[in-house]
Amino acid sequence: MQTISPFLWFDGQAEEAARFYVSVFTNSELRSVSRYPDDMPDVGGTVMAVSFALDGLEFQALNGGPQFPFTEAISFFVRADTQSVIDDLWLRLSEGGEPGRCGWLKDRFGLSWQVVPPILGELLGDPDPERTGRVMRAMLAMTKIDIAGLRAAYAAP
CATH class of the missing domain: 3.30.720.100 (Signal recognition particle alu RNA binding heterodimer, srp9/1)
Incomplete structure (x- = not known):
């Protein structure tokens, strides 16, 4: 329990x-x-x-009333293994809400979510600082995470 x-x-x-x-x-x-x-x-x-x-x-x-609205200081991290799962969750959770950056969004109730694939952590954990830098810059330019874009940044010369 x-x-x-x-x-x-x-x-x-x-x-x-x-x-x-x-x-x-x-x-x-x-x-x-x-x-x-x-x-x-x-x-x-x-x-x-x-x-x-x-x-x-x-x-x-x-x-409980309006005294304590949600802030981005608390969010729910959702592991999304594939791009189709990311796309579906992003579409549904952001409807009536607002997109953020780097896989973050606010739903229509004001609650923050992070929809993130495990590959992001793997790519950012690479020992090559040039590769991780490219992945980080690519991620920072995204709203919804794009796995193909992350992989392309990682593989770029």
Whole structure:
């Protein structure tokens, strides 16, 4: 059983976000939805908290109000093994959000994601500083990571 899990603070969109994330990632499920008691002013009967799992990783989400919006200081790193997986995740997660640089994006709820292939770490781990420099410069020029572009930069003379 997982003993540590991400806890996300939303301003009224916890269930919508959880359902969206569950639709994007395989092996995912909405586990529970709890509501504020009916007698609570302004929030009675609305969704209070949601428990869900993304690819087996358990998350908790709370509709806590507007006090604490998401920032890029926290993001979720998603390993994407192929370009088609990168393309699919990028398209779905960025819809209604905004692209960033170097594989980062913000979804429509303001949560930051990094969609990154393992080959990036392998190429950046090469002992040749000229190769890693070319790969780094190529990555810094990308929004969505392009595996072919990384490989071309690595192989360039």
